[in-house]
Amino acid sequence: MTGSVVLWDFDGTLAFRDGMWRGCLVEALTEVTPGHGVTRADLAPGLHDGFPWHRPETGHPALNTPDAWWDALHPLFVKAYVDAGIAAEPAADAARGVRAHYTEPTRWTVFPDTAAALAELSAAGWRHVSNHVPAPARTAPAPLGSAGVTGFRVDLRKHRDPLGAF
Numbered sequence: 001m002t003g004s005v006v007l008w009d010f011d012g013t014l015a016f017r018d019g020m021w022r023g024c025l026v027e028a029l030t031e032v033t034p035g036h037g038v039t040r041a042d043l044a045p046g047l048h049d050g051f052p053w054h055r056p057e058t059g060h061p062a063l064n065t066p067d068a069w070w071d072a073l074h075p076l077f078v079k080a081y082v083d084a085g086i087a088a089e090p091a092a093d094a095a096r097g098v099r100a101h102y103t104e105p106t107r108w109t110v111f112p113d114t115a116a117a118l119a120e121l122s123a124a125g126w127r128h129v130s131n132h133v134p135a136p137a138r139t140a141p142a143p144l145g146s147a148g149v150t151g152f153r154v155d156l157r158k159h160r161d162p163l164g165a166f
Helices: 020-032 066-083 088-102 114-123 142-146
Strands: 005-008 015-017 108-110 127-130 155-157 163-165
Touching: 015 020, 020 066, 020 088, 066 088, 114 127
Parallel strands: 005 127
Antiparallel strands: 015 108, 127 163, 155 163
């Protein structure tokens, strides 16, 4: 990739997911154990530490594919569930479902100014790269496309689900 590039943090900059990680874990748990009674607040202590960004001083070169990324997070999710009072087996089952819930494009909301900002920068010759795109795509990620953000080419890179340039 050559030329001027903007690196965007997708989550919280271009779009957001209501409930963020804790909300996602509640959704995944509800699918496995309806009526569980666990709240977002119950999961907060278990998610306080353990994501790769909690250790910015440490490189994470092994987390270079979507599967590697999600596999590395699985123990964190299990621990958060168990700490919230869920038995180990349903906790592990729910943790396996977090990826599908988190990457569901319809759960994301694009900020109102995202399309205009991307269009303005694109018109000035900038290419866009995001550290996280919640659904595989070759065009604008589904959350962006559904908000009228179109015409951005995605050059997929291996990372979460997946790293993309658009």
